[in-house]
Amino acid sequence: MTESITATVRLLDREFLIGCAPEEREGLMAAASFLDGKMRELRGSSRSVGYDRVAVLAALSIAHELLQLRRNQDEQLRGVGEGMSMLRRKLEGALASHVK
Numbered sequence: 001m002t003e004s005i006t007a008t009v010r011l012l013d014r015e016f017l018i019g020c021a022p023e024e025r026e027g028l029m030a031a032a033s034f035l036d037g038k039m040r041e042l043r044g045s046s047r048s049v050g051y052d053r054v055a056v057l058a059a060l061s062i063a064h065e066l067l068q069l070r071r072n073q074d075e076q077l078r079g080v081g082e083g084m085s086m087l088r089r090k091l092e093g094a095l096a097s098h099v100k
Contacts, residue, residue: 011036012043012051038062 002021009016009032020028038058043049049057 012039012054014051035062 004019005022005025007018007020007025007028009018009028011032018028018032035058038061039054042057042061043054046054046057
């Protein structure tokens with residue numbers, strides 16, 4: 001069974017106690033800091049927005065960024081795969097003509 005610790009996270013000056021494994025604490029704190037920054041950015045650009053709305057807007061914004069990054073990564077991986085296939089065909093062709 002994994003040991004759990006409690007980390008205190010601050011989001012827009014509200015504190016939350018989150019349970020996590022000791023080795024996950026640093027990542028949790030980094031994620032909380034990123035989320036807090038995104039929430040402050042959204043709160044600053046909107047007038048009189050409630051905490052819940054800012055949290056939802058931040059979550060949607062971060063999810064959108066993640067999906068764009070995944071899409072870009074998938075496109076890059078496809079491009080690399082196609083490039084590797086082309087190089088393999090060229091190499092096989094060169095080897096086949098050299099062996100004859």
